[in-house]
Amino acid sequence: xxxxxxxxxxxxxxxxxxxxxxxxxxxxxxxxxxxxxxxxxxxxxxxxxxxxxxxxxxxxxxxxxxxxxxxxxxxxxxxxxxxxxxxxxxxxxxxxxxxxxxxxxxxxxxxxxxxxxxxxxxxxxxxxxxxxxxxxxxxxxxxxxxxxxxxxxxxxxxxxxxxxxxxxxxxxxxxxxxxxxxxxxxxxxxxxxxxxxxxxxxxxxxxxxxxxxxxxxxxxxxxxxxxxxxxxxxxxxxxxxxxxxxxxxxxxxxxxxxxxxxxxxxxxxxxxxxxxxxxxxxxxxxxxxxxxxxxxxxxxxxxxxxxxxxxxxxx
Numbered sequence: 001x002x003x004x005x006x007x008x009x010x011x012x013x014x015x016x017x018x019x020x021x022x023x024x025x026x027x028x029x030x031x032x033x034x035x036x037x038x039x040x041x042x043x044x045x046x047x048x049x050x051x052x053x054x055x056x057x058x059x060x061x062x063x064x065x066x067x068x069x070x071x072x073x074x075x076x077x078x079x080x081x082x083x084x085x086x087x088x089x090x091x092x093x094x095x096x097x098x099x100x101x102x103x104x105x106x107x108x109x110x111x112x113x114x115x116x117x118x119x120x121x122x123x124x125x126x127x128x129x130x131x132x133x134x135x136x137x138x139x140x141x142x143x144x145x146x147x148x149x150x151x152x153x154x155x156x157x158x159x160x161x162x163x164x165x166x167x168x169x170x171x172x173x174x175x176x177x178x179x180x181x182x183x184x185x186x187x188x189x190x191x192x193x194x195x196x197x198x199x200x201x202x203x204x205x206x207x208x209x210x211x212x213x214x215x216x217x218x219x220x221x222x223x224x225x226x227x228x229x230x231x232x233x234x235x236x237x238x239x240x241x242x243x244x245x246x247x248x249x250x251x252x253x254x255x256x257x258x259x260x261x262x263x264x265x266x267x268x269x270x271x272x273x274x275x276x277x278x279x280x281x282x283x284x285x286x287x288x289x290x291x292x293x294x295x296x297x298x299x300x301x302x303x304x305x306x307x308x309x310x311x312x313x314x315x
Contacts, residue, residue, distance in 0.1 A: 043241050047100035055101040059245060060252040062104035067144035069192075070110035071095055079151040086236045091149050094231050094241055095248075099147070104252055108143045145201070146193045149244060152205070153187035184235045185209045186243040190251055199267070202255055206246025208239045 043056065050065070071092050074080065083089070092111060099105050109117060117140075124135035185207070192202040231237035264272060270280025277283070 043094055043098050043101075043245060047097060050103050056245075058249075059098065059102055060104070060249045061102050062252065062256075065106055066104055066255060067106070068108050068141055069099065069105040069145045069147050070108050070143035071099070072110070072146050072148050074148065074150070077150065082151070083240075086234070088231060088234070088237050088240070091151075091231075091240070091244065095147075095149055095244060098245060098248055102248070102252065104255070105145070105147075106141075108141050110143060143195055146195055148191045148193070149247075150189045150191075151186060151240060151243075152189055153185070184211070184239040186240045188240070188243040188247045190244070190247045192251065192255075197267070201258070201260075202251050204247045204251035204254065206243045206248070206250055208242035208246055210235055210239050210242075 043059070047055070073090055073092050083091075096107050100107055120129075121135050123129055124133055129135065186209075187205065187207045189203065189205050191200060193199070194201050231241050261267075263269075265281040270278070270282055272282050274280060274282030274284070274286045276286050278286075
């Protein structure tokens with residue numbers, strides 16, 4: 001009877017979900033990120049040329065490369081400073097791994113390493129390099145596109161699951177876990193701009209979420225910080241990478257059926273929103289056309305003029 005009573009008490013408190021969360025607690029202090037309905041660390045392994053090693057199977061892949069791309073990160077935005085507060089560095093390295101693994105773009109260097117690229121050329125000009133180094137002009141590859149990442153939303157909220165766990169387990173252990181669990185959420189955007197025309201050719205958003213558990217999990221992670229790379233071993237870092245991977249997947253899906261936007265009269269010639277008195281093609285269309293000639297005027301114009309008498313002509 002005692003055993004049966006405990007069993008009934010267990011289920012009477014509506015703790016089925018809490019029990020599942022307890023299993024997660026025992027297995028680890030954080031869940032893996034959820035990206036676009038799928039789970040797992042969304043950027044793994046490496047890339048070399050068009051091949052990749054250990055890439056996540058959920059990452060979109062292109063059989064045909066779409067062009068060259070440079071990744072630009074605006075470090076003046078507030079979201080970038082927020083990363084620093086979580087001991088997270090630049091998003092560019094992990095984004096570049098993801099892009100190369102997908103084979104959708106060839107990445108060209110336009111970041112900090114560009115200084116070293118130019119330094120090698122200066123050394124060649126100075127005559128310090130060996131003969132045959134082949135650092136002549138005209139070898140650098142242009143970037144067809146620029147991709148700009150941005151974190152539009154990143155937050156950590158507290159939910160009440162921990163309280164349920166504390167009530168379920170009770171006693172000293174319950175007090176340890178009763179701090180609750182926190183949801184790490186991130187929303188990101190990626191913009192793709194054509195460098196020759198400055199036209200934005202693609203934009204996408206993505207999101208991700210995971211949970212890390214207060215109290216119990218903190219006992220194992222306190223003091224570790226972001227050792228080994230914040231984007232690979234912290235809940236905040238993982239969820240941001242997952243959100244960017246979701247954004248990238250959405251972009252590639254859209255680009256597979258890409259169709260250039262068309263503007264009547266030409267791109268950048270004034271658009272279709274004409275202004276009265278303006279000089280653009282759309283503005284000129286607003287001018288009142290000359291009234292069409294009436295039937296009477298048409299008939300009068302077509303009627304031949306009468307000839308003068310011969311006597312009048314001789315005079």
